[in-house]
Amino acid sequence: MEFDHVTLGQRVRFGTNRAADNLVAEVDRLGAKRVMVIASRHEAPIAEAVTAGIETGVWHDDVAPHVPIAKAEHARSVAAEHDVDLVVSVGGGSTTGLAKAVAMTTGLPIVAVPTTYAGSEATNVWGITESARKTTGVDDKVLPTTVIYDAALTLSLPVDLSIASGLNGMAHCVDSMWAPRTDPINQVLAAEGIRALAEGLAVIKADPRNLTGRENTLYGAYLSAVAFASAGSGLHHKICHVLGGAYDLPHAQTHAVVLPYVLAFNAQAAPESEKRIAAAFGAATAVEGLNTLRAALDAPRALKDCGMAEENIPEAADLILPVVPDSNPRTVDRESLEELLRAAHAGKDQW
Template sequence: MQRFNTPFVYTSAQSRVVFGAGSIDFLTRELDQLGLNKVLIVGTAGQRAFNEELRLKLGGRIVACFSEAVMHTPVSVTNEAMSIVESHQVDGVVAVGGGSSIGLSKAIAFRTGLPQVVIPTTYAGSEMTAILGETENELKVTKSDPKIRPKVVIYDVNLTTGLPVAISVTSGMNAIAHAVEALYAHDTNPVIATLAEEGVRSLVKALPLIAANPEDLDGRSNALYGAWLCGICLGSVSMAIHHKLCHTLGGTFNLPHAETHTALLPHALAYNAGHTPQAIERLRRALDTISPAQALYDLAKKLGAQMSLKELGMPEEGIQKATELAFKNMYPNPRTLEPEGVKVLITHAWQGKRPL
């Protein structure tokens, strides 16, 4: 059991969560409680049809839909959405989808202070945080502010059954990454460590069920539950080298977000493993294994995930560039960061090797 022999600080995040199959039916109630009457729905092109149906269902209080959200929240796309916010005098935002939709909603909230109701359809977990990552000029910059955090999160399991297996797996691994780094965060605490262990345990049990049967409601429910817990971890404590590198790689090389997390996580964990015994002890329990880094690699690969950054589109010359960027605005990390060690970490992920 992890022990904390030194004082710690835990701040409880204030988000209202509505969880369960069919819970999107409570959206009207949640909008009423927030007093919202001129709402903008945001999402990606893939959610356009669903969002238009939602607009018709909710009636006149939905003043517009914006379906141009994309990965890494480019500032240029946010500026387009902001023109709609201003022209329609929007008083709240509803986001439907994964990290792209939620990122855009957060970017609007950061600029306006408008309340958000978020309806996740993936396992990204960003809905539980006051963190925003925006990309401009090939650089992804992270911002933190209380107004970025959504007011309400509606977890409707039914909306995740159509999520393709490949995306379910990488999205779930993305969520696991939040919990892994929360376990060895310099500001972790007993509450977050417990949530992180449970979140990992729930997801690693759920993902094989989803791969075998995408409409398995037990698998989907456990995955969404695990993602929620991992999202709380992400929003409560600091992240480390894994998240720093994912932001760097995503913003610089426009790599797919969840897939990059999946390929990089086992190597980042292996880099830190010898310097964080309490985190490894919890991960061994959650994964039922001696080697958590190898277990995560094997699970993702078995379920069909691409484990090579090269195959995800990263050029080989990007290894050196990413190494250099890792040392700018560094995140706290349990193991001292050495340029050669970080370069090896990135190189192994680029090659898709199983971690040692």
């Protein structure tokens, strides 16, 4: 056994109904005096409750999916204008992504308070969209200094969005099994993430107000992101980043749809990873485990339902093919990639 593993340094404060107190403690620990709070208009009531105990210098709600470059530049100018010394993000992946865009050029620390299961808060990966093309990269400056998890903050997330967001986290786990820098540590974290997410999402589907289910899902989402941050982006994420940026598709739903097709494509070519995934689901095969869970959750099924036009598939294949990782366990050519996209577009049960 030989590998080179990097674990990112980050504080995690996990506690239901503890977000406001934990934020006060972190702002005090960091000695921040001019805090910029980033939260969408939709998340404003939650953000106001979470930040009630701290002094805020400026509020910023100009948030959009996939972090358009104009939104990033606006947020950076606001931070500079107010001489900000800490960014607090309260919300989902788009909100965290905007905070990262600010940190990338300013070096400001971030305290992230997630309200979804996106996992972006635990990675040093950034993404910005310009001219309908999403660019991603890795920079330790964008890794939040602290993540504050509070399952009660996810209660406002509807069941369908909770499921899509949780499956987005599961995609981090699956991709981490064969991503470019995967190692045994990533794979152990990813397997436990799959188990926790599957258990938590099933509880949320049955009882949306069940905080234990939401805690398990948050825990699984965090593990998934830690594994992903170390292992890197695999085939699944390369596909979804292109689709999201080029066609403005909803982030979580797109990941939830594409995941079973990438798993089915790679599983036979990666038998050891396939066994780990299957065991995490408690199923005979990885594909059977994921598909059984998706059926029970009534998960998003097709890219056509996410707003992608079928005529865009050839262009999408052209955009994805150059960024497919060399480490992918199965060779990806244009024909197989277009076949995968067409199956995902239609939502085929068998592929």
